[in-house]
Amino acid sequence: xxxxxxxxxxxxxxxxxxxxxxxxxxxxxxxxxxxxxxxxxxxxxxxxxxxxxxxxxxxxxxxxxxxxxxxxxxxxxxxxxxxxxxxxxxxxxxxxxxxxxxxxxxxxxxxxxxxxxxxxxxxxxxxxxxxxxxxxxxxxxxxxxxxxxxxxxxxxxxxxxxxxxxxxxxxxxxxxxxxxxxxxxxxxxxxxxxxxxxxxxxxxxxxxxxxxxxxxxxxxxxxxxxxxxxxxxxxxxxxxxxxxxxxxxxxxxxxxxxxxxxxxxxxxxxxxxxxxxxxxxxxxxxxxxxxxxxxxxxxxxxxxxxxxxxxxx
Numbered sequence: 159x160x161x162x163x164x165x166x167x168x169x170x171x172x173x174x175x176x177x178x179x180x181x182x183x184x185x186x187x188x189x190x191x192x193x194x195x196x197x198x199x200x201x202x203x204x205x206x207x208x209x210x211x212x213x214x215x216x217x218x219x220x221x222x223x224x225x226x227x228x229x230x231x232x233x234x235x236x237x238x239x240x241x242x243x244x245x246x247x248x249x250x251x252x253x254x255x256x257x258x259x260x261x262x263x264x265x266x267x268x269x270x271x272x273x274x275x276x277x278x279x280x281x282x283x284x285x286x287x288x289x290x291x292x293x294x295x296x297x298x299x300x301x302x303x304x305x306x307x308x309x310x311x312x313x314x315x316x317x318x319x320x321x322x323x324x325x326x327x328x329x330x331x332x333x334x335x336x337x338x339x340x341x342x343x344x345x346x347x348x349x350x351x352x353x354x355x356x357x358x359x360x361x362x363x364x365x366x367x368x369x370x371x372x373x374x375x376x377x378x379x380x381x382x383x384x385x386x387x388x389x390x391x392x393x394x395x396x397x398x399x400x401x402x403x404x405x406x407x408x409x410x411x412x413x414x415x416x417x418x419x420x421x422x423x424x425x426x427x428x429x430x431x432x433x434x435x436x437x438x439x440x441x442x443x444x445x446x447x448x449x450x451x452x453x454x455x456x457x458x459x460x461x462x463x464x465x466x467x468x469x470x471x
Contacts, residue, residue, distance in 0.1 A: 159183050159439060162215040162245075164236065165227030166190035166199040169250060173225050174203050176432035180439055187215040189228075212236055216243040223273070223442060225435070226250055230331055234259035237274060238266045246273040248438045253452060255330040257463030260456060267452050273441050278450040278458075280339040280395075282437065283430035284421035285406035289397055291424070293343060297401065300344040303379040304396040307332045308387035328354075328367045328383040329469070330462055335393065336381045337371065338450075338458035343397070344377035346457065352465040358385075369465065 159182060163170055166188055177183050187207040190196030200208035209215055216224070216239070223246035226236050234254040240247040253276045254260040267274040280286050292298035311326065326332075329352070341347050355366035365386050371379040395406040396414070403414030409430050411419040427433055434450070441448035 159222050159442065160186045160218075160220045162187040162189065162218065162221055162224045163227065164189040164212050164215065164224060165229075165250070166196045167227065170227040171199065172431045173227055173435060174199075176429060176435045178203075179427065179429075179432050180436055183439060186221065187218045189215045212239060216240065216245060221245060223247065223438070225438070230255050230327065234263050237263050241266045241270045241272050241274060244270075244272070246438075246442050248275045248277060248435070249452075250277040251279070252276075252330045252334045252462075253455065253459055255327065256466075257459055260452075260459035260463075264452050264456055273438070273448060274452040275438050275441065275448045276450050276452055276455045277434060278335065278338045278342075278455055279430045279434050280335050281342055281450050282425075282433040283406070283409050284424040284428050284433075285404075285409055285411035286339060286343070286395070287424045287433075288411055288419065288421050289404055289406065290343060292402075298397075299375070299400045300373075300377045300397055301400060302377060302398040303336075303340055303344070304398065305336045305379065305381045305393060307336065307381065307383040307393040308389065309385050309391045310388050311385040326385075327363055328365075328385065329466060332383055332393070333367070333369055333381060333465075334458055334462060336379065336395075337369075337461050338455050339395070340371055340373065340377075340379045341457060344373040344379070345375040346373060347371050347461055348374050350461050350465055352468050354469050364469075371461075 163173055163185055177185055185205050188196055188200045188205050189209055189212050193210050197208045207218060224240045225248045227250045230252055233249050237247050237249045253263055349372040351370045353368045354364035358365050367383040369381040397404040405412050409428050411421050422428055425433055437448050
């Protein structure tokens, strides 16, 4: 399978590392904003073609699929562009930064029948998969999720500390992980409320946000997000259930008493990004809907759209 990667930044390289672990997959093209650093990444990974135009990558002979790790504001239009070119596409989170754009991507997927998957990595992290398997087996039911998403990002930089060409967003990007995961683990969301702190004078976004969710099952979720937290960065999930308490930190899992849980046997890898990319490749090869398909995650973006309207008032 021949794949192109658009977005040669910090997360793009995570995908390149992951794709190296999947048999019979070749990245044949990489797209970046500036040619010289894009060529450097291509050379590092032995990729023969580098460019700054997605349309050029889509014309590469034999190309089957595209992974988009580009700025949020480009995701929806580029996903549609890929499908219009007849290519399967995996879009990094978030699918879009508006409900209307998310609906447009869904409509294009229905029209083309191509695989369109969204990078909701939490569905694939071994830590969350462990909990999900216990839920499906009837051994655990979520009563409450307490989630903290914290970064120290008062300047516009990426995960590698490099300047960013676009502005991150707590609601459409970071909250999307938890909103979708909560529904995945606890069931459809029936109520959602949000508040946000002051707008940053230069970045133009809220640096702090609080979200409350309720599922049809009765489970609740409290999500705190901040770009102001000077401490450990990332997202920390506490699952409070009827039979146990779990704390998930990306691919690692502990009990509520900080006792480590071995998740090495959950899947073929302990790397959530690799498992996500494996699902994308497998869905294409098997001609099926992937976990985290655009159809499956679309309700998350409807909730985010509702929350955005709340915050605007």
